[in-house]
Amino acid sequence: MISDALILRRQLGYEQRIFWRTPAAAFFAFMFPIIFLVVFATLFKGSTAHVGAVSVSWNDYYIPALVTFGVIGACYTNIASSLSIRRDSGVLKRFRGTPLPPWAFMLAVVLSSLIVAAILTVLTVVFGILVYGVHVPHHIGALVLTLAVGAMSFCALGLAMTVVIPNAEAAPAIINGVILPVIFISGTFFPVDPSSVLAKIAEYFPVRHFITSMFNAFDPAQQSATGLSGNDLIIMAAWGAVGLFIAVRRFRWEPRRT
Amino acid sequence: MAAIVVEDLRKSYGALQAVRGVSFTVETGEVFGLLGPNGAGKTTIIEILEGYRRRDAGTVRVLGADPEHGGRKLQQRIGLVLQEVAVAPQLSVSELIDLFRSYYPSPRPTDEVLQLTGLTEKAGARVRTLSGGQQRRLDVALGLVGDPELIFLDEPTTGFDPSARRGAWELVRNMRSLGKTIVLTTHYMDEAQNLADRICVIAAGQVVAEGTPDTLRGTEEHRTFIRFAADGIDVEALPLKAQVEDGVATIETTTPTRAVNRVTSWALEHGLELDGLEVTRPSLEDVYLELTSDQ
Numbered sequence: 001m002i003s004d005a006l007i008l009r010r011q012l013g014y015e016q017r018i019f020w021r022t023p024a025a026a027f028f029a030f031m032f033p034i035i036f037l038v039v040f041a042t043l044f045k046g047s048t049a050h051v052g053a054v055s056v057s058w059n060d061y062y063i064p065a066l067v068t069f070g071v072i073g074a075c076y077t078n079i080a081s082s083l084s085i086r087r088d089s090g091v092l093k094r095f096r097g098t099p100l101p102p103w104a105f106m107l108a109v110v111l112s113s114l115i116v117a118a119i120l121t122v123l124t125v126v127f128g129i130l131v132y133g134v135h136v137p138h139h140i141g142a143l144v145l146t147l148a149v150g151a152m153s154f155c156a157l158g159l160a161m162t163v164v165i166p167n168a169e170a171a172p173a174i175i176n177g178v179i180l181p182v183i184f185i186s187g188t189f190f191p192v193d194p195s196s197v198l199a200k201i202a203e204y205f206p207v208r209h210f211i212t213s214m215f216n217a218f219d220p221a222q223q224s225a226t227g228l229s230g231n232d233l234i235i236m237a238a239w240g241a242v243g244l245f246i247a248v249r250r251f252r253w254e255p256r257r258t
Numbered sequence: 259m260a261a262i263v264v265e266d267l268r269k270s271y272g273a274l275q276a277v278r279g280v281s282f283t284v285e286t287g288e289v290f291g292l293l294g295p296n297g298a299g300k301t302t303i304i305e306i307l308e309g310y311r312r313r314d315a316g317t318v319r320v321l322g323a324d325p326e327h328g329g330r331k332l333q334q335r336i337g338l339v340l341q342e343v344a345v346a347p348q349l350s351v352s353e354l355i356d357l358f359r360s361y362y363p364s365p366r367p368t369d370e371v372l373q374l375t376g377l378t379e380k381a382g383a384r385v386r387t388l389s390g391g392q393q394r395r396l397d398v399a400l401g402l403v404g405d406p407e408l409i410f411l412d413e414p415t416t417g418f419d420p421s422a423r424r425g426a427w428e429l430v431r432n433m434r435s436l437g438k439t440i441v442l443t444t445h446y447m448d449e450a451q452n453l454a455d456r457i458c459v460i461a462a463g464q465v466v467a468e469g470t471p472d473t474l475r476g477t478e479e480h481r482t483f484i485r486f487a488a489d490g491i492d493v494e495a496l497p498l499k500a501q502v503e504d505g506v507a508t509i510e511t512t513t514p515t516r517a518v519n520r521v522t523s524w525a526l527e528h529g530l531e532l533d534g535l536e537v538t539r540p541s542l543e544d545v546y547l548e549l550t551s552d553q
Contacts, residue, residue, distance in 0.1 A: 010360040014349065021348035021384075090344030097308060097340070099333040099361045099404070254310070 008104050015112035018082075029078065029116060033070035033124045037062055040189055041132055049191065051215055060135055060220035063128040065188050067121050068150065068210040072183070074116040075151050077175055079109060079158030084171040087162065088255045096253040106247070110155040117151040138219040139227025146217045149233050150210040153240025157206075159247035166256055182207045206239040259322070261286045261408050261439040262307060267316035269302055276302045278463040279316075284441055286407075289434050291454030292443040295550055299463040300443040301341065304412050307441065308338055321408060334362055337406035341413050343393040347386035351377055351396055354385070355403055362404030374432055375399040376425065391422035398429055409433060411442045415449060427452055447543045461550040475542050482514040482539055484521060486532035497524050506534070 020026055041059050049061035086092050095105055121143075128134040137143050161178070165171045183189075185198040186208035192199045202208040213232035216224050262284035269277040277299045284290040292300045305311045306318060309325040309332070318325060323332045345354055352368055359365035372378045375395045380388060388396065394414070401409055411430065415423045430453050433440055444450055450457045451471045459467040459474070467474055488507040493500050497520045500507040511517040514537060525532050540548075 007360050010357050014346070014353075014357050017353065018346050018348045086346075090340065090342040091346060093310070094338075094340060094344045094400075097310065097333070097338040098358065099330045101330065 004101070004104060007100065008108060011100070011104055011108035012111050015108050016115065019112060019116060025078075026116075029070070029074050030120055030123055032073060033066040033120065034127050036069065036189065037066050037124070037128065037132070044190075050194075051212065054221045054223055056220045057134075059128065059132045060218070061215065063125060063132075063134050064214035064218045065211050067124050067147075068207065068214050069183065069188050070120045070124055071117045071147065071151050072154050072179065072207065072210075074120055075113045075154035076158040076161070076179060078116070079113055079155055080161035080165065080175045081168075081171045083109070083159070083162045084165045085168045087252065088168040090255070092253040093255075102251075106159065106251075109159075110152065113155050113158075114148070114151050117147065121147055135218065135220040137217060138222055139217050139224070142217040142227030143214070145228065146210075146213045146233065149237055149240070150206075150214070153206060153236045153243065154210075156240040156243035156247060158243075159251065160243035163246055163250040163252065179207075186211055206236045209233075209235045259286060260284060260319075261321060262290075262441065263317070263319040264303075264307075265317040267303065267306065267318060268314045269299075269306060269311065270314055276463055277306075277313075280460070280463070280465055281316075282458045282465060282468060284439060286439050287434075287437055288455040289430065289440045289442060289453050291450035291457040292441065292460055293445070293447065293450040293454075293457050293546065294443075294460035295445055298445075298460045298550070300445075300460055301412060303460070304410055304441065304443050308336070308410055309333070334404060335407050337401035337404060337409040339397050339401040339409070339411045339414060341416070343390075343397050345385055345393075345396065345400070348384065350382055350384050351388070351399075352381040354396065355399055358400050358403045364405055365403050366405045371399045371403050374402060375429060391418060391425070394418070394422075394426070395429070398426075402433065406438065408439045408441070411440060413443055413445070415444070415446065423449070447541075447546045451542050459546065459549050466549045467545075471542055475540065475545055482511055482517075482537060484509040484511065484514070484517060484535075484537050486535040489533070491530060491532075497521065 040062055044058040044062075047058045048055050049058050051061065083092070096102075125137060129136060161175060165174050182202065182205045185192060185202040186205065187199070187202070188207065188211065192202065199208075209232035213229040213236070216229045216232075217227040219227050260283045264283070265281045267277055267280045268275070280299070280303060282290075292303060294300050302311065306313050307320055307325055309328060312326055320328065321332060321335055325332065349357075352372070355368050355371055359368065369378070372381055375398050377392065377395055377399060380392060385393065385396065398411075398414070401411075414430070415426045418426060427449070430440060430442065442450075442453060454471065456470055457468070457474055458465055485506055485508050488500075488502045488505050491507065493502055493507055496507075496509075498509050498511070498517055500509045502508075509517060509521065518537060522532070
């Protein structure tokens with residue numbers, strides 16, 4: 001008898017092996033946020049960040065911001081680019097011809113990215129605490145929930161991106177061309193004046209909401225009772241749902257022929 | 259019961275009519291060869307049977323089901339070996355076989371699959387370290403792993419060196435002896451001749467001939483060729499009409515015994531030796547080229 005649980009477990013093992021056996025990619029997935037942290041913590045040494053009415057040291061802002069940056073890389077960027085490459089090389093077509101259920105394939109891809117996102121979050125936070133003396137995240141439950149909603153949403157958006165990517169060569173340009181401007185205007189690397197047009201535009205996209213909800217979960221100034229930001233989570237989840245809908249409806253298993 | 263029934267199958271890509279009314283039947287337990295030049299429509303046909311492509315018109319039954327709607331139940335009963343080798347290069351041979359085993363209700367043991375495909379020595383090797391032929395054998399292993407009733411092999415030996423091709427043929431014969439029904443596409447005549455119980459020749463999206471390798475050749479059975487070097491021979495003076503091409507004279511005849519006698523008697527009378535004299539029947543290759551040449 002076939003057990004779907006066994007299939008999913010094997011499939012997740014397969015995804016994890018692929019990830020860890022591509023050491024260069026794995027290394028940079030974890031090191032990118034830390035490299036950025038070192039660079040920007042040095043640049044903005046001694047400054048203060050203002051999030052809503054709260055003022056905290058820059059590093060206390062950067063850790064949650066760079067965690068979201070790392071998670072977006074591990075989920076959205078990684079899924080969109082690796083599936084584009086695998087689609088072009090025929091690996092996805094091969095799977096499509098087996099009894100492997102499509103949902104099991106997709107779920108394993110997403111779960112594998114969630115594992116990477118979780119490890120990356122722990123590494124970045126521990127590095128921030130040990131090297132830059134930032135505050136220990138105040139609401140661990142809220143942090144886990146925010147991470148789960150954000151990571152799953154960006155996984156879904158990564159799956160959806162494969163629909164518009166014509167081939168693996170075009171993948172990096174499209175993936176980064178879409179996400180990097182949003183990452184910048186969302187204040188990931190440097191402050192964006194909240195009253196500016198850019199900040200207002202950023203409110204429409206999920207990245208800013210990921211950063212603020214993550215910041216609230218870390219809650220370095222201990223302002224919040226629960227660390228949960230319902231609105232941010234709902235907006236991210238809505239983006240994720242749209243991504244999932246597109247992915248389920250339009251996902252391509254075969255390379256484009258022309 | 260027939261494993262596959264195809265009736266009046268049609269498929270177009272835009273203005274290009276790739277498959278134009280193809281019909282054939284594949285019996286359970288036979289090796290069925292779809293033979294034809296590149297671009298004849300073989301891969302389109304096999305991909306419709308595999309469930310990858312939708313047909314425009316016609317009836318298709320694979321193991322009793324319509325491949326467009328067969329779903330997981332049907333996929334558990336068929337094995338695919340696609341044209342391109344496509345598996346994750348980071349995984350090892352046995353890891354991939356174990357992964358694919360989990361998809362099927364009663365898979366073959368890993369060791370047995372490795373042995374059947376000659377990959378036992380390479381069980382622990384990463385895919386990226388395998389040679390082209392070994393990767394192709396891994397593809398076959400993954401097609402066999404679910405113990406399918408029906409196996410599709412799409413151009414299994416394209417790009418192989420001669421010894422790798424012999425190995426692949428042996429593998430197909432092994433599968434056949436396990437009682438599998440095998441559908442094989444190829445543009446190599448000798449491959450179809452060596453492996454297939456029946457051959458369907460496709461050209462420009464249509465069936466141009468169908469039969470066993472022997473009956474296909476039989477369509478041209480009445481023709482025999484007498485060939486010899488034309489150098490130093492007055493071809494016009496021969497008792498039978500000959501065509502000369504590349505310095506070789508060819509006489510086509512339906513009564514070879516009498517024709518050979520007349521030509522050799524004439525040569526003896528004139529004190530000539532017919533260098534390179536041979537009497538041949540058309541090879542399957544000749545038949546194939548003849549059949550597909552007008553298209």
